[in-house]
Each structure stands twice: as C-alpha cells, then as structure tokens.
Amino acid sequence: MNVAFLSNVVHPFITGGAQKRIHEIGTRLVAAGHDVTIYGRHFWDGPEEMDHEGMTLRAVAPEAELYVDDRRSITEAIDFAARAAWPLRKRLRRGEHDLVVASVFPYFPVLSAKVACVGTGVPLVTTWHEVWGDYWEEYLGALAPGGKVAERLTANVPQYPVAVSGITADRLADVGPDREDVAVVPNGIDVEQIRTAPRPESGYDVLFAGRLIEHKNVDLLLSAFDRVAEDHDATLGIVGDGPERERLEAQRDDMTHADRVEFLGFLEEYEDVLGHMRAAEAFASPSTREGFGLTFAEAMAADCAVIAAAHPDSAADEVIGDAGYLVEPTADALAATLDETLDGARPDGNPQARAEQFDWDAVAGRATDAYERAIDGDW
Secondary structure (H helix, E strand, C coil): EEEEEECCCCCCCCCHHHHHHHHHEEEEEEHHHCCEEEEECCCCCCCCCCEEECCEEEEEEEECCCCCCECHHHHHHHHHHHHHHHHHHHHHCCCCCCCEECCCCHHHHHHHHHHHHHHHHHCEEEEEECCCCCCCHHHHHHHHHHHHHHHHHHHCCCCCCEEEEEHHHHHHHCCCCCCCEEECCCCCCHHHHHCCCCCCCCCCEEEEEECCCCCHHHHHHHHHHHHHHHHCCCCEEEEECCCCHHHHHHHHHHCCCCHHHEEECCCHHHHHHHHHHHHCCEEEEEEECCCCCCHHHHHCCCCCCCEEEECCECHHHHHHCCCEEEEECCCHHHHHHHHHHHHCCCCCCCHHHHHHHEEEEEEEEEEEHHHHHHHCCCC
C-alpha cells in the first residue's frame, strides 16, 4: 500500500494533534512495509523532499503563518490547497499512490485533494477531528455562515470519512454522509512513553493541560479548587497557553488560595507534560467541547484520576468510560468530586487498562484496516 497524506503542517516541525496522528500512523505503516509520503508546507530544514523516519516529506508550498489573531488563517488554507492540487495530481496520474488521506481542518485542502483524485481511481479518506456546527458562531461571529458552508460542503464531497470519536461521527452525519458510512478510529497515545516519562522535582496534586480558551472552562476549575485546597493542602498546576490566560491569572490572583495555583504556560517538551501527569493525583478538565479528548487518555495512562465534564458536545465519556469521573460543568460539582478524589477516592474502572486501547499500535492497526477497505472499495 502506498499512502499519500495531505496536511499543511507536519510533525514534529509544527506541533499539534492532527499532524502527530499522521506521524504516528505513518511510521507504523512504514514499519509494516507500506510506503508513506506526506505532502505539506516546507516547515522543516533541508531540501523540499527528504526522508524522515522512513516516510517521504514532500513540500508543495513554502512555510507560512497559520494564525491571524488566534484564529486559523483562511488565506493560508486556500493558498496551501491551491499549491497542493497539481503536484499531488501529477503523482496520482503516474500511479504513485493507492490512497490519499487528508486532514479535514481547514477544509480547503480536502477539496484540493478531491480535485487531484478525480479520474485517477484513487480513493480519498478524510480524518474528522471535530464538526463545529453552531460553534462557528462563537469562533467567527458575523462570518460564521462562511464557516458552516465550508464545513457542510467538505462533508458532502465524495470521500471515505474517518471520525476520531462516535460523537464526531454522529455530528458529521448531521451535515453530510450517512452515519453507517463513517468509520471511527480514535486518536492515540504512546502508553510506554507516558508510563516512563520522568517526574518533575516538584509536581502538583491537581493538573490541567490544554489550550486556555473559553470552552475549556478553566475558570470553573479555579473556583472549585479554591473551595477544597485548604482541606487537602493541595496544589494546582495549569499547563498551557491561550487567549484566556490573562483573565484566568487575574481570577487566580483574587482567589483565597492563590499561592497554591501556578500557571506553567506552554511546555516545549512533551515529556514534561507527561511527567506532571504522572506526578499528579488528579487530572481535571471541565471542557464542554471535545471531539476526542486526548489529554484524558494520556492522564489515564499516567494513572491519574480523571475528572471531565459530562456534556453533549464532548467525547469525554467515550474516552474515559468508567475509568474516570464525569461531572456537570459547574464549580459545585467539580469541587465535590475534587474533594472526594483528594481524599483518596478512585473510579470503578482501571485508568491504565482503559488507556491501552488508545495506544498508537492499536490505533494504527484500525487505521490500516480502514485504508485497505477504502482501496478495496469495501467500505
């Protein structure tokens, strides 16, 4: 099997979950004897085409700014899609690839990939990490109709869709393909890497890790923690950065137990995040919008008691099952569960055993099965 991945960003040169998924699945495909090429922007040092961990990296566009005012650049997405179509099509017409796999966001490259595939007989698999729907109104305001149209148009392009969770598959079916036509292949983690990550010299009893944006509801976590901190002599570490950081730090400064909360910012080394998870007793993230929730799987592998929000827009329940706690996204509910957890309570299920189903080896196996079914037309 010769697979072409299309992604404007490439791991590890630009960090992010979508491109890491491609890297982890791609390297395992190579190890199994398959050929893998990633078409992306030229973010790496070196020639436009080079070998990286057995995969071919092929630059079809120069590096570019990905964000404008904390939002993904529409101009960049259109530019990459336009530049990628012809180089990819030339290779497909020569019969170099059996399959194209495109990350959906930011939509336009999917349309580009489909154009490249037309008339070649090469199937297009898409990877849907989220379906935004009404969230476009919060993200783009007056421009939200444009985002909704782009998402719906992309969903209705002929494709073999893969969603990272059942909730994402359900939401995709609301705007495009039939639900039974959407395969579910979750995101993954390296269980062994997590279990062996070095612990920090000084850790925290409770940890949050993620982008500091509104729907992550870190303000609720701060309020809840302030209520229980003194009874347990507990500390809280906040890993991550984002547009909400200044407001959240101001909230922290007004807390009774402000001295027990530390904002660590974005940690360059992934293993540093994992080490903090291993050192923590509880991992709490009351986010109400999660297409998958990778940090929940990582925290379970680190043997944390995971506390997540029960919400119809979050796949947290799919990830943690009975190996963590689902609570209403309120400060009262969070405080009550934090109090019990810091008293030593543990979920019914085994977090580390639950996490093993998300190990990259298992995920890559499921992805390979989906890719082969697309090639065989047996979707």
